[in-house]
Amino acid sequence: MSTDTETRLLARPLNWLETRSEATFAYILLAPAFALLALIAFYPLVDTFRFSLLADQTAAADPFGGFAGLDNYAALLSGEALLPQQFLDPSFATPLLQQALFVTLAFAVISVLFETALGFGQALILDQDFYGRRWVRVAIIIPYAIPIVIQAMIFYLMFNPTIGFGTEFMQWLGVFGENPLANTTDSFIIVLVGDIWKTSAFMALLILAGLQSVDRQLFDVAKVSGASPWQRFKYITLPLVAPALLVAMLFRTMDAMRIYGLIDATAGCQTVPSMSCLVITALQETRRWATGSAVAFLTAVVIGLVVVVYLFGLRDQGAGMT
Amino acid sequence: MSDVDADAGAEHPDVAAQAAATVDEPELDRGIVEGWAARMISNPERAYRAAFYVATVFFLVTTLFPFYWLFMVAITPRGSLRDVGVFTPGGVNLAAFIEIFQRIPFHRYMFNSFLIATVATVTVLIVASLAGYVFGRLRFRGRNLLLLGVLVTSFFPPAAFFIPLNRLFNANVDVLRPILSAGSLYNTPFAIFIPLSAIYLPLSIFILMTFYSQIPDGLEDAARVEGTTRIGALFRVIVPLSAPGVATAGVLTFITVYNEYFFSSLMTNGRPGNWAPMLEGILRYQGQFEVLFNLMAAASIVAVLPVAILVVVAQEKIVSGLTAGGLKE
Numbered sequence: 001m002s003t004d005t006e007t008r009l010l011a012r013p014l015n016w017l018e019t020r021s022e023a024t025f026a027y028i029l030l031a032p033a034f035a036l037l038a039l040i041a042f043y044p045l046v047d048t049f050r051f052s053l054l055a056d057q058t059a060a061a062d063p064f065g066g067f068a069g070l071d072n073y074a075a076l077l078s079g080e081a082l083l084p085q086q087f088l089d090p091s092f093a094t095p096l097l098q099q100a101l102f103v104t105l106a107f108a109v110i111s112v113l114f115e116t117a118l119g120f121g122q123a124l125i126l127d128q129d130f131y132g133r134r135w136v137r138v139a140i141i142i143p144y145a146i147p148i149v150i151q152a153m154i155f156y157l158m159f160n161p162t163i164g165f166g167t168e169f170m171q172w173l174g175v176f177g178e179n180p181l182a183n184t185t186d187s188f189i190i191v192l193v194g195d196i197w198k199t200s201a202f203m204a205l206l207i208l209a210g211l212q213s214v215d216r217q218l219f220d221v222a223k224v225s226g227a228s229p230w231q232r233f234k235y236i237t238l239p240l241v242a243p244a245l246l247v248a249m250l251f252r253t254m255d256a257m258r259i260y261g262l263i264d265a266t267a268g269c270q271t272v273p274s275m276s277c278l279v280i281t282a283l284q285e286t287r288r289w290a291t292g293s294a295v296a297f298l299t300a301v302v303i304g305l306v307v308v309v310y311l312f313g314l315r316d317q318g319a320g321m322t
Numbered sequence: 323m324s325d326v327d328a329d330a331g332a333e334h335p336d337v338a339a340q341a342a343a344t345v346d347e348p349e350l351d352r353g354i355v356e357g358w359a360a361r362m363i364s365n366p367e368r369a370y371r372a373a374f375y376v377a378t379v380f381f382l383v384t385t386l387f388p389f390y391w392l393f394m395v396a397i398t399p400r401g402s403l404r405d406v407g408v409f410t411p412g413g414v415n416l417a418a419f420i421e422i423f424q425r426i427p428f429h430r431y432m433f434n435s436f437l438i439a440t441v442a443t444v445t446v447l448i449v450a451s452l453a454g455y456v457f458g459r460l461r462f463r464g465r466n467l468l469l470l471g472v473l474v475t476s477f478f479p480p481a482a483f484f485i486p487l488n489r490l491f492n493a494n495v496d497v498l499r500p501i502l503s504a505g506s507l508y509n510t511p512f513a514i515f516i517p518l519s520a521i522y523l524p525l526s527i528f529i530l531m532t533f534y535s536q537i538p539d540g541l542e543d544a545a546r547v548e549g550t551t552r553i554g555a556l557f558r559v560i561v562p563l564s565a566p567g568v569a570t571a572g573v574l575t576f577i578t579v580y581n582e583y584f585f586s587s588l589m590t591n592g593r594p595g596n597w598a599p600m601l602e603g604i605l606r607y608q609g610q611f612e613v614l615f616n617l618m619a620a621a622s623i624v625a626v627l628p629v630a631i632l633v634v635v636a637q638e639k640i641v642s643g644l645t646a647g648g649l650k651e
Contacts, residue, residue: 014551014553014554015551017551017552017553018551018552022460022461022462023462023463025460025552026456026460026462026465027462029452029453029455029456030452030453030456030468032448032449032452032453033449033450033452033453033472033523033527034468034471036449036516036519036520036523037471037472037475037520037523039516039520040483040487040516040517040519040520040521041475041478041483041520041521042475043486044482044483044484044485044486044487044490045478045482045483047485047486048482048483048485048486051485051486118381121377121381122381124377125374125377125378125381128374134637136378136381136382137637137641138633138634138637139381139382139385139386140381140382140385141633141637141640141641142385142386142389142630142633143385143388145577145581145629145630145632145633145640146581146626146629146630147580147581147583147600147601147625147626147629148581148582148583148601149583149600149601149604149605149622149625150604150622150625150626153392153604153618153619153622154388154389154391154392154622155388157392157395157615157618157619158388158391160615162403162404163395163403163404163406163615164406165406165407165408197384197385197388201385202644205641205644205645206644206645208641208645209645228366229366229367229370254477257479258479258480258481258584260480260481260583260584261582261583261584261587262583264583264587265583265601265605275479275481276479276480276481276584279481279484279485280481280484280588283485283488289485292485293485295481296479296481296482296484296485297482299479299481299482300478300479300482303477303478303479304477307477
């Protein structure tokens, strides 16, 4: 009896759902996903923007003061924000790598270029048929799957002056100074190397997917016509993979511009202030929540601008291809 | 016997021609390297093969060497950490792998990470299954707009969500007081897995959408004729038939949540009892007075094992999932 009422209780909403139109049914099934996204993404995004228009209150219980308009943005973009590091200093009195905008952009550009080149190499290898290919593929993917904190630990230990060999080697090359993890330029290079080590595999996988969709017969034709492997690469592989390559680079660039964990666990946010780092510094070191919100919103805006530039590039590429 | 001899004797004309070509070359007194270079020039395929092997070995060494070196640091006794070489440890002391659990409750940190990753994976799979079904199989007004809404969230940096969420999770909600001691979500697993579920939801929606859209309509119709509801058809027919896709989405979500740093490091105060994940454990060996480098390395190795095993077991799923998620649009 009781199980009967239970099934009926469960059946009632299902039956009700059954009689709805397809569109209503679709909206109801999407409700949980959008509720989650609204709570974690849409509402916080709007709130971040609202906070960024308020004034800082470092001493009061509530960290936000009255309405301040675009003052926070003006301070950030003119290099007058009251933060340990600047977002952008147009007078360039602050070194470039102490300005969050330039650190992040430089990091994104350099790391994505290296990752694309290395990833392409890895993809070309994985595209071949050879004995033990499965294990080579595992080895190449593993860095991509390891936790950020462990990636950071490896490079933190490697470039630690007492135990790691990295510092000694780089000093021998004449690149690094005494204590690289406290020096902005040196730490920037360490973070760069760590990121390239981990994420080349991601590029490799995306490029590999592009490579495997290339029609093999094209290569046979080229071979018969006497094209060397280099010519086959240049005239067949590269143009056909280019769209996949650009999409992969777009994803990586967006991701690289969010860099936080690797920096926080190796050199620290004071040494290499990326944009996400600056948000946390503003919150934790100076308790300037409104300025932090403005930095967070500017981060999203900068990433958005980069995406738009890429999309224009992709469109031109598409127009040129057809 | 004689047949084999006859076969060996009758060389392919090309091979014969090649042999003739090599013989025709003037006899020079070449060293090993020079001879090798000459063969490369006369037969470029050889050069490309050599380059292929060199590149393979290079990539294998660069990706695997850091793990090897981490292990060397882990097995070095604390006193001789200065002696760690590039390839050799400064001594052998496997006790570090036990000491990591004695110094701090590292097993508790690992458990917290596992719990958060598992709960997030289950949440994502259920919510993304419903959404993936809708986007993959139903036609309705506003589909593209809603799909764009999902896509857009994956482009914003987590930092853009952090400040309001931090305030929200620190707010004292009286309704929660009976279940959560402090009355706020800060220092609970909810504060980590809810944001991470939302942030990694879009990737799973894309993967599942692709898989669900490939199931023939006839199978779903047959289930409906048999008397199951639409939701029943989804969970009894479509999800089981798309098992590889569900596994892909699950493995990727688990790995990314386990690996995540931003929210994981900011949403708890780092105490094991307050559901701090594994990363806080590893950073905790960096004490106030001394840094226990060998324990950091040993703990890192222990914490990397689960994902390493997952990669070996499920590499095909990871590859297909990343490429599906990355190349969609």
